[in-house]
Amino acid sequence: MAQFRSKPFGVTQNGDKVDEYIISNPGGLEISVLNYGCVIKNLFVPTKTGMVDVVVGHDTLADYEADFNSSGSTCCGAFVGRYANRIENAEFSLSGKTYKLEANNGKNHLHGTFPRKIYDVKMFGDTLLMETESPAGEDGFPGNLKVSVRYILTPDNTLRMDYRVSTDEDTIINLTNHTYFNLDGGGNVLGQKLRIYASNYLEGNNETCPTGKILPVDGTPMDFRTGKPLGRDLDTGFYQTTMAGGGFDHCYVLDRPRGASQSLCAWASSDKTGISMKMYTTQPGIQLYTGNFLQNCPSPGKGGIPLEKYGGFALETQHFPCSPSHPEFPTTVLRAGKVFRANTTLRFFTGRQCGRL
Template identity: 40%
Template sequence: MNVIKRLLVVPVVLGMAFTAVNCKNDTKKDETAVVEEMPEASITKSDFGMFQDSIPVAKYALVNANGMQVDIITYGGIITSLKAPSKDSTFQDVVLGFDSLDKYVEGSPYFGAIIGRYGNRIAKGTFELEGQTYQLPVNDGENSLHGGTAGFDKVVWNAEEVKDGDNVGLKLTYLSPDGDMGYPGNLETTVTYTLQADNTLMVKYEATTDKPTVVNLTQHSYFNLSGDFDKTILDTEVMINADQYLPVDAGLIPTGELRPVAGTPFDFNTPKKIGTEINAEDDQLKKGLGYDHCWILNGNGGEMTLAATALDPESGRFMEIMTTEPAIQFYTGNFLDGTLTQKDGEGTYAYRSGFCLETQHYPDSPNQADFPSTVLKPGEKYETTTSFKFSVRE
């Protein structure tokens, strides 16, 4: 377990001067306190391996003046590590992931990745747009999940460092060609991560196309705010600002109904532990094997709105999520099974050892006319923003 504890170091330098006057020793003590200055925000680049034996992958460490650090690799735009403070000022990594490129390539459950072109599921991997039917790769039963077999999580992005005063960031760009994973149009995509001075990680998504297409981008970090990946996330207290959610069928495709959360295990308007009702006798929980559903956010008209919060009571780590998106997918690590090795190589990621809160549009929107549209046309610009703010609650 990687633990970093920041200490304010105050070394004291004592200067002693001795003078003999009338056979007495007059000792004068000069004390000067030297306080270590807090470091400036910084970006550090390093190598993270070679993709397909020929494409270099870089890692960028974004560090703010408080000591919060976010590591991002150009493969998949993946957040490999995020060190946030606890109430005793201990910085620990709070996102699941791997310590080598090979492990991400060999079989990652989307740990920390940028998801696209379409986050979440599209029924039977097909949709119709302007009279033409498009077939996508099927990689989740009979459905297409997270952009198909080689979505944005499995490509190498171009990277540009961004620094603005106390804020440091990484601008990632990728051109998804016409027909990529079955989607129409050349899609120019930009995702910018910015670590701010107040311990907020901003994620801004932008895209343009030369043909009508569908787009739904998101970020797929698995969080464990305890900083101890051997623990489950069942004691984490979660709030989701939503009065409705989308019930799903056996394939986890929304039925089209917008169901009230009141009186159900899906009501998180008041913070409660993830484990409180996760094993309740509920048909929807059985279909998801726990929570793996989309909540419809309250009062979101495209402005930054509070979507969710999460608190680890023991460490005091508190995360607030704001977004311009209309919905959020809450997933509780139901398919983690202990077969994936932790970053330190000493343990595995067990059942429900991480949770995801993925801001997005609704799943299967291209096939459901009553859902908000995810169509992007030439001349338009796709723009959404989500922020993750980390603080401490006593």
């Protein structure tokens, strides 16, 4: 059975109290979560040489606020929405009406306000439940939303993230968790290995929005099907990685076995710590981001150390970016009275427990 404890983490600029909720399990895994943005602040994995914190973040609430309120927000560890990733030209049409959104990423809309919201918290069994509401018009979207996020920690060192959203009006929704992982516990991630179970990816334009082309990874630096170090193909001159800030910031189309609701989508490992992480999801895509602009974060990282380029990698399970502009993509429309559900599961291993990547 998981064990819970909590402690005050600070007060926001608006006067809201924020707490840190710490969950540990018999297997030694420990996670701390803030009710500000449902942020995963720490995730400690037990190894032979001690506990390793495998996520990138900040030490204080003031640092998270400065980060999340900046134009170059990293969204470190946060639950992201109403629409994770980009909406092209910060607008979309639904049922004959055009909705204008905040253009917070050049001329595009990116991620939204969920990382800056305060969530109500309940703890029971092995579950941390966080809930909030999003009123119609927030971020420019239609529909009053009821939102719940569950973090479930099980004895086999597995963290499950469940999302549930309902609406009273037709709207669009795309949700993800924006944790940056560093399985070394520090430094850059270029030597860490990653495998992505995807044969195709979405070609991006120079604003990292999909062009609509779904391209094969075969024979390109985009190919992670058999696993490789994250830094191996960054300097090939391939136009997709060059325009993305000298790294990866792309959505992969996951290979899902017929009839499977949840499937293995990624496997990452560190030779330095011996930590491996397997990721499973019900979502159709996964955005790989190699922290190409983390060095621009206005807030320091943990221990007061500035965040560095390639200091973490994000694996954002989600629907495809800019889906409203591409009706051929899986729909992100959520109809009135319906419920959106998705989950992503992380399972951690040490040593040779899960084989070699």
